[in-house]
Amino acid sequence: MALAVVGGAFLSSALAVLFDRLASRAVVDFIRGKKTTAALLHKLKMNLLSVNKLLDDAEEKQLRDSGVREWLDDLKDVLYRADDLLDEIKTEVLRCKMEQEDSGSSSTNQVLNSSSISIHQLDKRIQEILDELEPIVNAKNVLDLKEGVKDRQRARLATTSLVVESSVYGRDEEKEAISSYC
Template identity: 45%
Template sequence: MADALLSASLQVLFYRLASAELINFIRAQKLSHELLTNFKRKLLVVHKALNDAEMKQFSDPLVKDWLVQVKDVVYHAEDLLDEIATDALRSQIEAADSQDSGTHQVWNWKKVSAWVKAPFASQSMESRVKGLISLLENIAQEKVELGLKEGEGEKLSPRSPSTSLVDESFVYGRNEIKEEMVKWLLSDKENATGNNIDVISIMGMGGSGKTTLAQLLYNHDRVKQHFHLKAWVCVSTEFFLIEEVTKSFLKEIGSETKSDDTLNLLQLNSKRA
């Protein structure tokens, strides 16, 4: 999934580049429409590789720098379009002012002219668009050199499945939250009603120790004494059928399964176990 803010900014940018307001401004100023089309085409080439870049930026710092360059171009393009909108407004005010020679209209323009300035006095729109195109061409070339692919991009390598084994001698600073969660786990018979199943979620950033905490709870002496049946099942981030999860659970508790078992049979076996 591409960076949310960057992807959203690009979508808005494409929308504004195709707006009637911008097209009318270009025609009125007799600017090159082909130049703008070229800019959109270059931007689209970069946009198609965003998903792959998003996936690879965590393992490749050069890809992360590449994304920063893309953001910089997008922000400059947004500034340019904002200035075009301002210049279009200034032109409208000047046109209205020339049609009305009344003192009130003249005073109104003097008041507005303090904050509505011609943005292209120091540098023309065309030269700025050409500069952005040049940057995009360099970024597109770096895309090729970095091996970024268009479309959905490459999937990250699947994580190795975890087990319940943990070396507690290498674990630090988890005692307080571990003991608190042990209390929650041991309170199930007092609080649960009927066949309700209590679920405790452990959430956090990748590498923050969620799996390690789960392993500590699974191997805790009081937890072992409290539950007569335990099972450790690792569910991959890849699409995992519920049948496969149930089979893994049954295998963990020593119950045999068959390859052609239906989900109903698996669930019945699970209930009997």
């Protein structure tokens, strides 16, 4: 169970990394002028933002509900695929920049346009990720996941190292023995 909680916390940080990568200079440069790809990546970002708002509630409920645990596992798989795709884009941008430096070309756009990643193929992969993410987003109602649940007060006993004397029983003789030595 402890691994499930750690896994949920991992998803929060994985989403933060994905948001950073979506906004990175490499991705922005790569999709510049490609309206369909930019629209698909924007839709992906919006779906991820929606899921991100559900994570706090899902992390709390996963211990009691195996369906929520499976939901988090499915989400993790989709996040891995999205992360891999963004890694490929970043790698391609770096490859193109290296080719630009080797060829002495001054136009980054010209090199990015000669990219080995087909835009059609890229759009198809983004759409596949969106298709996998859509049922995950829609499952929030079935799993009763709420947006924005954060910092709920949990009923916990106060933790302290102090001993409340009224709740210590059966040590009267030892207490008298200690008191008589002082």
